[in-house]
Amino acid sequence: MPLPPQVRKELGLLKQVNTSTANINRYLSNKLAHNKRETSFNTC
Structure with missing residues (x-):
């Protein structure tokens, strides 16, 4: 794929x-935190 x-x-x-x-690790943590915030905004 x-x-x-x-x-x-x-x-x-x-x-x-x-x-x-x-x-x-810091870069990936920041990316995951950013994506998690976007997802929580989209589901509200």
Whole structure:
């Protein structure tokens, strides 16, 4: 299954950041928190 354009864009951005585990975890946590907030707004 091909990756959606948004995912490919985010993976490209991820390559540009410092690839330490702490930075990757922080990036993913922020993305998950942002997506969770969007979902909660959409379901209200």
